[in-house]
Amino acid sequence: MPLLSSMYLRLRLRNMYQGTKSNSQRFVSKSTTQSSESKVNGVSSEGITSADNVQKPQRYTKMRTKTAALGGKNLVEHVYHILEQVKWGPAAEAALDNLNCTLGVYHGNQILKRLQDHTVARGFFYWLKRQPGFKHDEHSYTTMVGILGRARQFNAINSLLDEMVEDGSFPNVVTYNRMIHSYGRANYLDEALNVFYQMQEAGCEPDRVTYCTLIDIHAKAGFLDVALNMYRRMQEAGLSPDTFTYSVIINCLGKAGHLDTSYQLFSEMIAQGCTPNLVTYNIMIALQAKARNYPCALRLYRDMQTAGFEPDKVTYSIVMEVLGHCGYLEEAEGMFTEMKQRNWVPDEPVYGLLVDLWGKAGEVDKARGWYQAMIQAGVRPNVPTCNSLLSAFLRVHRFSDAYDVLQSMPSLGLNPSLQTYTLLLSCCTDTQYLSNMGVCCELMAISGHPAHAFLKSMPAAGPDGQNVREHANSFLDLMHSEDRESKRGLVDAVVDFLHKTGLKEEASSVWEVAAQKNVYPDVVREKSSLYWLINLHVMSDGTAITALARTLAWFRRQILMSGAVPMRIDIVTGWGRRSRVTGSSLVRQSVKEMLNIFEFPFYTESGNTGCFVGCGESLNTWLLHPYVERMHLL
DNA sequence: ATAGGGTTAG
Numbered sequence: 001m002p003l004l005s006s007m008y009l010r011l012r013l014r015n016m017y018q019g020t021k022s023n024s025q026r027f028v029s030k031s032t033t034q035s036s037e038s039k040v041n042g043v044s045s046e047g048i049t050s051a052d053n054v055q056k057p058q059r060y061t062k063m064r065t066k067t068a069a070l071g072g073k074n075l076v077e078h079v080y081h082i083l084e085q086v087k088w089g090p091a092a093e094a095a096l097d098n099l100n101c102t103l104g105v106y107h108g109n110q111i112l113k114r115l116q117d118h119t120v121a122r123g124f125f126y127w128l129k130r131q132p133g134f135k136h137d138e139h140s141y142t143t144m145v146g147i148l149g150r151a152r153q154f155n156a157i158n159s160l161l162d163e164m165v166e167d168g169s170f171p172n173v174v175t176y177n178r179m180i181h182s183y184g185r186a187n188y189l190d191e192a193l194n195v196f197y198q199m200q201e202a203g204c205e206p207d208r209v210t211y212c213t214l215i216d217i218h219a220k221a222g223f224l225d226v227a228l229n230m231y232r233r234m235q236e237a238g239l240s241p242d243t244f245t246y247s248v249i250i251n252c253l254g255k256a257g258h259l260d261t262s263y264q265l266f267s268e269m270i271a272q273g274c275t276p277n278l279v280t281y282n283i284m285i286a287l288q289a290k291a292r293n294y295p296c297a298l299r300l301y302r303d304m305q306t307a308g309f310e311p312d313k314v315t316y317s318i319v320m321e322v323l324g325h326c327g328y329l330e331e332a333e334g335m336f337t338e339m340k341q342r343n344w345v346p347d348e349p350v351y352g353l354l355v356d357l358w359g360k361a362g363e364v365d366k367a368r369g370w371y372q373a374m375i376q377a378g379v380r381p382n383v384p385t386c387n388s389l390l391s392a393f394l395r396v397h398r399f400s401d402a403y404d405v406l407q408s409m410p411s412l413g414l415n416p417s418l419q420t421y422t423l424l425l426s427c428c429t430d431t432q433y434l435s436n437m438g439v440c441c442e443l444m445a446i447s448g449h450p451a452h453a454f455l456k457s458m459p460a461a462g463p464d465g466q467n468v469r470e471h472a473n474s475f476l477d478l479m480h481s482e483d484r485e486s487k488r489g490l491v492d493a494v495v496d497f498l499h500k501t502g503l504k505e506e507a508s509s510v511w512e513v514a515a516q517k518n519v520y521p522d523v524v525r526e527k528s529s530l531y532w533l534i535n536l537h538v539m540s541d542g543t544a545i546t547a548l549a550r551t552l553a554w555f556r557r558q559i560l561m562s563g564a565v566p567m568r569i570d571i572v573t574g575w576g577r578r579s580r581v582t583g584s585s586l587v588r589q590s591v592k593e594m595l596n597i598f599e600f601p602f603y604t605e606s607g608n609t610g611c612f613v614g615c616g617e618s619l620n621t622w623l624l625h626p627y628v629e630r631m632h633l634l
Numbered sequence: 635a636t637a638g639g640g641t642t643a644g
Contacts, residue, residue, distance in 0.1 A: 109637070140638090142638055142639080146639075173639080174638050175638085175639085177639045177640070207639090209639055209640045210639090210640085214640095216641070243641095245640085246641095250641090251642065279642050280642085282641095283641070283642050284642095285642090286642065286643065313643090314643055315643090317643050317644065318644090321643080347644090348644090350643095350644080352644075353643095353644070
């Protein structure tokens, strides 16, 4: 095994069993102590007389330490394995009582740290607290705060803190940091900041971890200004960033779109003598890769190796993706091989990536090969991977292979998702003559997704379209917990489908409901007073036409109702969702045609041919034409 | 006396 991999494993093991190697003797288990003594020393404990005791005090102490440490380790393992398998309840409690031994706070905390389930952890924590002579300290309270925080049990944390103080222990900087982290991760940023101020009032100085956590959570929530402000305050407090902090900030800046600044900071850290670690390099590579600066990403990858770091699983995954997106698919496969040679066990997403890459490259048989390799390796495919393969077959019209994939999903325990349905539906409208329609409809029926029932039971639009709106409304309610991207994908496919099959009124009603339900939050925006943006660039062409028609009609109604006349409207089409060739956009083309037919007074600004601008008196006059209300029927 | 917290991908 290569050096770094085995080091990694050792580290993992050390973390897993952290503490069990330490020489604690706080608790004594009568039964285990005795058996350990006889095993380890080769003499029964009865053989040790009080005379030995007096004569050889040193040896005795040493021996006791050793045996107690072994007993402690065993007991920690033993108790942990009991608790790992149970739900908290009378049975678990009885099992602990039956152990009939005393756990000290140190070992109690070692066990607590490893418990994942917060109900078990809590039960154990209070069981410990009830043991005669037991007293929790700031460490065990802090551990419990962390566990509750991970489970977002904020009320429980607050009562625990009260108890802690009553019990005579006080929160320290680690306790506060864990609270800040917990609140931040649950997106309660105000509460996180509150803790930050409270700790200082309580006389606890924030440390580097405090600032680092605050920077991270604020940047992730999109408050880069607050994050950078915290960075400044950290430096003002005399805390210089370490490798960890630099990595966090570099990641934050990069993710917030300040790629150059993040790179500058990377250079700065090196200039400051702060050595980037593997994670820092992984972050840098991923940031450049996401920005499609592939040569830069690959250069960083080489720098990383020059600096003496062997790639880890994360590195391999990122670099494989970069190579794949550059079109170097064989090289990506080479990475996979290297990764395996270095004893990293490929997981589902890595196989999934290769399936997806080959599928997108149109090499469906390669894609299927990786899919089969995954199954042979005993890795169960997930729904997105099936979707990748399915999509690959659909794109090259291999419908019987697509059918096989779809058919196999339930037997793998996988339910077709909203995305599965979306790509089947998109396939219906993919060709000019809708020639895929029949076979795709069959596949859609097989998927058994609720979206199919929704589409099949779509009523013909009544005079005001209210029936369609209600129908769409209840379907979107059903899809409530799906994330917005997925909902947007499906609505896009549905509206496009309805539009292209001539059901324009229905398409419009579905669009309106989706817009009302905030599925498209960024479509209409007032950039500044009376200056509006209509952003169509994430839509397929049918949806873009429908959305534009209904939005312009909305402006007309606004004028008639309130007299508020927009001074300028920018219609942004971008490159369009379906366009695969830079510069040619179906959305742009369709939108332009529509605007021309209705004689919308637009111009394009130099350098941005994807943006149609209407403004001034001509726009106002145009918006008042009655046909604006019926454009969507074209 | 021991220990405890913060970062990266899909």
